Amino acid sequence: NAGVMQNPRHLVRRRGQEARLRCSPMKGHSHVYWYRQLPEEGLKFMVYLQKENIIDESGMPKERFSAEFPKEGPSILRIQQVVRGDSAAYFCASSSVTSGEQYFGPGTRLTVT
């Protein structure tokens, strides 16, 4: 049973470019969460999605960030016009039920130059 998959593992973008981070949940999991780990701030919740629905995006920055979890395919976290402050590790987690264990992917390390 494959775990949570994220790609790419490392992503380098220049300021102003777009970053697309992908997350494929564990088989049978329909709940996806995105978290961001900034160097001095620890792990912070960004958004919670179920298939075709954004349930809670209270942790997402108001601008430039968006997320989706389509009926088919992986969940996507999109960052438009990246800035240096977006450099961080972005983790995706999935669970089978709302209050269940959340299993994390290996993360995508975004570097903005």
Added chain:
Amino acid sequence: AQKVTQAQTEISVVEKEDVTLDCVYETRDTTYYLFWYKQPPSGELVFLIRRNSFDEQNEISGRYSWNFQKSTSSFNFTITASQVVDSAVYFCALSEASNSGYALNFGKGTSLLVTP
């Protein structure tokens, strides 16, 4: 307000010593879940344990044990006979019914270094 406090930023022990990582949480919910995750130097997050608020029984898994005490809002983690491979950052996390989707609220982590 910080919901999960891990007061120990860094701990250094010598191999075979026992070490306890502290976690204090804050919630008004009666239903909540507590977690511990390990983040080794390679960077991934490894699930260690999930405990619900109605189950105060302590848990032991090999060299790992957890002490959940609602009276003091603590969920401490003990590693017995530590090994070099235990070196990692350990995160305690809380998820609550009042947090949509039971999203995890993490502490800032405790960095554990085990030296030979």
